[in-house]
Amino acid sequence: MAHQYIFGFHAITSRLRQHPDSIREIYLDANRQDQRARDLTHLAETTSTRLILCEQDRLCRMTGTTRHQGVVAHVTKLRQFATLEDLVEGLAEPALLLVLDGVKDPHNLGACLRVADAFGVHALVVPKDRAVGLTATVHKVASGAADTVPFFAVTNLARTLRELKEMGIWIVGTAADAPDILDSVTLTRPLAWVLGAEGGGMRRLTREACDQLVSIPMSGSIESLNVSVSAGICLFETSRQHLQRTGTRLNVPVPKEAV
Template sequence: MGRASFHAAAVKPRRHGKEARENRHVRPATEIAVPSMHEEDLMRIVAEKDAPFLLVLDCVQDPHNLGAILRTADGAGVDAVVAPKDKQVGITETVRRVSVGAADHVPFVQVTNLARTMERLKEAGLWFVGTSDRAEKSLYELDLKGPLALVLGAEEKGMRRLTEENCDFLASLPMAGKVECLNVSVSAGVCLYEAVRQRHAG
């Protein structure tokens, strides 16, 4: 295809001579995100590749989902994962743990204006394929070879309108059961490895 083509150990209060139990359902307040790469780093990565393979996440907020996605992205050979700075979880300790180290290896780029970054990447020759329930074609009907960016939306809400409008193609995932959609990390795995299959098919 071408385009003209992040506890510090918390001090636990003592109660009746015993340590108070830690609430395992509350995230540590000291968990902070480490800096991500910048947009210019992304453009440099893209310029160095003959057929760049990117994953765009539009406001994924669960660190467990992001960690799982980065693990899969690493396995699939993704060149970089791109996400907005707002309404998006960054690389925290939870993300790193769930990713089993992949967060230290897959370039993670957070940008101020995702739509604008998508336009720059289009100018660099990438094609954008977004997942949407409104898509008329299945993922398996699309050509995922060449310079490619797969786009997945947030948990529950999916892609924002402007992100969707900036996609060149929309694709759906076949759902044969009663539930309407897959978890975003599972969807990422399905999409990434279909692209891997096509790109390795020669």
């Protein structure tokens, strides 16, 4: 079974609360005596998780960075849903997916996971190649959302979008030159938002696989937004329309899991 390191108080606390059995041990900077360290120590004791005090240099070697906040966990990768199709078929409400085409910055992916968690996205989809995966930095920035939002790295993104269409999901991409404005389109059907990479936007085949392209209205001098900001705006409008139509907010249900 695959293992990895995650670091940062939010990421590790979230994993402890939701999946304590997936943590092999936690390494904590012996010099940290503050409240966050005490709270984490108490939670580890409560969940019978092994906690090891060590020097900060060891944490830096384990993570390859100095930005670990003094805490690192050796964890087992969480069991993934068998397929994206299984997840969609197990939903009891209209699907809401977030698709990122070639996002390479782990901070942007982590922020997108946080946004996805906040607005009840059922899964986040990325291509396997030329895109960042669930690294330790992504876990830290996501502040626990990497453990709550199902994550799929697919071999062929354009083909996956076509398969989602066959499942009845409307594919909406964002583009500055799109003819339709965000708040003028209906977003209450089963939906997958597709956002492009930093700077380059969606690739041609990804764009051609979309059913509809929309633009985010902007009044200032800035021509484009950070991908996580764009995701937040699009998902907020989707959530607003869903609430207006049904009187309830989208939440992440528990679909079928892989056995």
